[in-house]
Amino acid sequence: MSDTTTNTTIQFKLTKEQALAAFAHNKERATHFANLLWIVIGCALGFFLILQILFKIEAWIWSRTIRGSLDVYELTPNPRRRNNDDWSSMNNSIAPTHMWPHVPFWQRFIRAILAFYRKYFFSVNVPIINISLAELGLVMLYAGFMSAILVIDTPNIPPNPLVPHITVIGIANRAGLLAVASLPLNVLLSNRISLVSMLMGQSFDRIQYLHRWIGRVTLALAITHGTCKLIQMDTFGDHSFRRFGLGAFCIAGFLMVFSNRLMLQKAYETFIAFHMAAVISFICLIWFHMPRHKGYLIATIGLWVADRALRWIRIIFYNSLWRCGRSSCTETATLRLLSHDTTRLEVLKPDFAPWKAGAYAYVSTPGMPWWPQSHPFTIASRPSRMHISHAPESKKGGGELLRPQPNLIFLIRARNGWTRKLHKLAQNTVSPSIPVIIDGPYDGAPELHNCFDxxxxxxxxxxxxxxxxxxxxxxxxxxxxxxxxxxxxxxxxxxxxxxxxxxxxxxxxxxxxxxxxxxxxxxxxxxxxxxxxxxxxxxxxxxxxxxxxxxxxxxxxxxxxxxxxxxxxxxxxxxxxxxxxxxxxxxxxxxxxxxxxxxxxxxxxx
CATH class of the missing domain: 3.40.50.80 (Nucleotide-binding domain of ferredoxin-NADP reductase (FNR) module)
Structure with a gap:
């Protein structure tokens, strides 16, 4: 049997030794491709990191170019045109007296390539799945790579009365191992403090499409593995590990069906609770179903725990929870009704971290239903570094000024569940207030002041x-x-x-x-x-x-x-x-x- 055989079915009758050798070869190739998956992921992240460095260098050069020539352009006004289908038609009536003579061609060429990408890929939204064409391309690239390493060199070993327990239907075992190997990547993409988002130069919320679609690929692999095994009539036998596999198979099907945009929008709190419970159950069942591959599961659990630990450290410090015993453990937020579907929440956070314009934070409310869950909202108040009002003189330090204490303001649209209950509280209560815990700040808007006119x-x-x-x-x-x-x-x-x-x-x-x-x-x-x-x-x-x-x-x-x-x-x-x-x-x-x-x-x- 050749190592390069693709989807080859062994038609002749194997001896016990030959069947065991073929089974060992199949497991060896599956492990090889699982390792190859992480080599490719590491190379991809390194590529994104290099791109980010190059973009920052180019942006720095561009900002110096713009700052050095602010008065170069004098453009004549253009009359209003209502039915332009392309910029070039409008450009015919634009008469610039100065163009970009000071900008080298290589910079204009790079800018033109980036503009081409934004125009024809990033700004084109794919209907139904609601992601851009560029994002769809990245998802398809991953799915195509996983499909390729799934089918390359996968022998079919038919049932053999001498060794019935090693029957292999093509891609079955490899699909299961690839599903387990991709679990750490799914957790990395779901973490709020994410190494992937840092290397890609994207905020956590902007790479969530990768978590959704790579997660679906992982579930598809797990379901493929389980389906191939269920085709074999002797799958269960007396092996308890196969019963754990059946349980994981059922949970994978549940996650595949109910992990969708509609469930998130209609029942966010319920979805999060069931999603977390299902994922934890899936990992526990895989732990007993595939005990030889616990390394991937340990990495998955470690990444999840590390993210939660870092977030709780931030929450404890920025919410002054370490002061419990001397004062209230949480600050109290005030609520104001803005309209029939919008609530304004404001809270004073003396120890909150500085944030940039456009940053967001997660809000949870102890004492309300679903309070352990947190909900993301953009910080509507001005960035903390811009608070320039002077505080009264401190009693200690002989006239030293206290640090300004920023107010965090959130505008919350009432939908279902928690947001609707918050809106009713503001509507039915006189001077409503509620204790809150804030997790953040996260991300922020891109720097605009040095790059745009x-x-x-x-x-x-x-x-x-x-x-x-x-x-x-x-x-x-x-x-x-x-x-x-x-x-x-x-x-x-x-x-x-x-x-x-x-x-x-x-x-x-x-x-x-x-x-x-x-x-x-x-x-x-x-x-x-x-x-x-x-x-x-x-x-x-x-x-x-x-x-x-x-x-x-x-x-x-x-x-x-x-x-x-x-x-x-x-x-x-x-x-x-x-x-x-x-x-x-x-x-x-x-x-x-x-x-x-x-x-x-x-x-x-x-």
Whole structure:
């Protein structure tokens, strides 16, 4: 029998020694390919790390180029066009007097390649599965690799009366081993403090699609292994380890059926509880079913425990839980009803870690149902490093100023379960408050102040919790002359005027302290506001014309553009579509910077 045989069925009658040798060879090849899987994963992570280093170097060179030539571009205005299908048609009426003469061709070439990737892969959303074409390509690459190492050199050993227990149906044993070998990767992708996200340069929530789809590949391998074994009539016999395998097979089928977006959206708390219980049961059953491969399971458990331990250390320190015994173990958050479906939660966190604009945190509420579970929300308050108000003098230290104590503000949309109960508490209670535990901060928005000429931010409803801190951060940097951004356009669409008036005063201050940047704040309302007094000057009735706003921003820009959106799916997709149309790799190669548009959609979902 050749080592390179693919899916070869041994037709002749084997002796006992030959059958045992063939079975040992099959196990050896399965172990080899399981090790190969992790070699490829390590190489892929190293490749992503190298890419991140190169991108940071290029971004640093680019920022120095932009900062050194802020006054190069003078562009003539372009009349409004409503039916552009491609940026090039709009570009015919643009007459730049200066292009990118100071930017080397190699930089323009790299920017054009990145723009091509964003336009035709990253910004193209695949229907139903709701991931981008680029993300789908990465998933297909992994699935294709797993399929290849599953079928290469897998002999079929038919039943033999001399050794009936070593019957192998092609890919059965290898599928089981590959499923177990990929378990540590699934845990790495699910961890909030993730080495994979650091090496890929992506936040934890933005690689969750990998956790979902790689998890499905793992479950498919486990189900394939179990199905092949069930085909054999003598699978169970007197071997107890096979009964553990049957249990794991049933749990794998349960996870495959019920691990989907619909379950997450309709019953988040229930899904998380059952998902964790099922995964723990699956690992325990595999422990007894495949005792020779406990190394992968130990690695899986170790990675999970390490993530939980690091998170609890952060939670204990940042929530001052170590002060238990001298004061309350948790801070109390205040609730305010903003609308029929939105609640504002605010809590004072003296020891909370500094956060960047656009960061998010997980909120749990001891004393409420499902309190051990935590829910992710964007921090709507300004970044902690920007709190410049002076505290009273301390009684100790002779006039030393206390460190500013930031307030964390979260806007929570009421759906089902915990969020709905929180909304009812704010609705039915006078001066409602509740103890909270915060896990975070995590991630943050990309750095905008050194790389872009124009920043355009769209927010819908609770989406202001992501865009408002970005606006404040850009204005603060412009006031300190630390930003290359010339123009910031902030567009917000709300249903109800009075419920969001808490940040109007802050917006008016932002416009007044804008420094060198030109700030354009626009708030659109879809409800009648005739009975509301003192409507701010930036109020605009009706829904925003997204296409016109983006086209207007592109026409007025003198450099690269950043377009960010946070809010409902419909407007977000419209912003994505318009940004994709305006992106032009060919214009970048010619030296027109306005074809270089970076689109970012902030949606924490599944």
């Amino acid at each position: 124009t920043v355009l931010l769209f927010a819908g409803g609770a989406g202001i919790s992501w865009t408002l801190p970005l606006l404040i951060d850009l204005v603060e940097k412009a006031r300190r002359n630390q930003s290359a951004v010339r123009r910031v356009i902030w567009v917000c669409a709300l249903r109800h005027y009075v419920n969001y008036d808490w940040f109007f005063g802050e917006l008016e201050q932002i416009v007044q302290m804008s420094g060198n940047a030109w700030i354009d704040v626009r708030i659109h309302y879809t409800t009648d506001t005739q009975d509301v007094a003192n409507v701010p000057a930036f109020f605009r009735p009706g829904r925003p014309d997204i296409e016109f706003i983006i086209e207007e921003a592109v026409n007025a820009a003198k450099g690269r553009l950043f377009i960010g959106v946070s809010g409902p799916a419909g407007p977000s997709e419209e912003v994505r579509r318009c940004a994709r149309i305006m992106t032009s790799p060919s214009a970048i190669l010619r030296g027109d910077p306005r074809g270089d548009i970076y689109f970012h959609s902030e949606v924490f979902g599944w």
